[in-house]
């Protein structure tokens with residue numbers, strides 16, 4: 001019997017999750033795979049956060065919460081925006097979900113009409129375009145390769161806007177490229193958007209703390225205060241506090257919009273786990289030294305991979321400014337022949353070859369809307385990264 005609706009058939013499963021599952025299956029069979037596929041910190045969640053969750057369980061704080069979250073968590077999010085970003089939000093301008101991905105899901109489900117367009121600069125995070133398509137929208141992709149420092153320009157944004165444009169969606173620091181928009185670049189994009197009052201802005205800022213270069217992170221709502229009333233800031237605790245499996249994302253925006261998201265939350269999962277919410281409040285309100293230490297380590301790893309992969313002939317590397325990804329262009333290897341006689345026709349085949357021959361798991365650029373590139377996550381130990389550099393160089397050297 002066929003179960004899948006046409007709507008679900010129009011999208012694919014998350015490609016980064018698919019590569020990670022393939023790497024895990026190889027490991028389960030005893031193969032020594034270095035997994036650089038998933039954007040997942042390798043650190044443990046800080047102790048005080050785990051303790052807050054344990055305490056919540058012991059105190060029996062294990063019931064449903066309001067769909068828009070525990071008052072303590074909403075307050076912690078409001079305080080975070082004030083303290084870290086200088087942004088003022090009221091508690092009813094906050095929405096929470098089971099991860100930032102669910103916030104995106106709710107935002108598109110809640111706002112898109114069939115045929116509405118969402119402008120997405122590519123490379124984009126793997127799930128953006130499928131979430132748009134799933135909810136009846138059209139993803140209007142603007143290519144921004146390494147030649148463009150992976151960033152959209154005001155001119156290209158202007159050219160992409162039509163009467164059907166509903167959202168402009170982007171992330172900074174970027175997954176998958178590590179690029180960060182400067183305050184001036186954001187202002188220039190804002191000047192374009194100010195001329196188009198129907199277009200709302202979704203700014204995914206989940207990597208805000210993970211900054212490796214001298215480019216400071218700027219929130220879109222700070223760079224463009226005049227657009228704050230049509231901007232949805234998306235964030236979460238997964239990346240900054242090593243809490244990927246806890247599933248807690250949040251957003252701030254105008255209350256007419258957060259009301260829509262919270263209504264959907266009440267009809268989907270009711271609320272994220274109460275235990276996770278107590279843990280997330282502890283993460284946001286508690287000591288931030290974990291973040292400082294983790295970021296210093298990501299910086300060292302970023303420098304290591306940028307150096308190591310730049311030294312491999314045929315890879316074009318732009319050192320990441322933030323997040324924990326390297327996104328080398330690999331045109332030099334497309335069209336080459338593997339030792340088994342097969343031809344590497346594109347970056348998907350190159351990533352499969354690296355997994356099979358080099359035992360290094362990466363995600364192909366095609367998953368992020370640009371080719372030919374591969375994405376490597378450096379959220380793993382320096383030892384693993386050094387092995388990955390060596391294995392990648394060896395495997396690529398075998399291509400003729």
Ligand code: AKG
Nearest residue numbers: 014016017037038039175
């Ligand atoms: C990534 O690998 O890009 C992630 O953000 C991991 C989680 C996911 O893809 O949902």
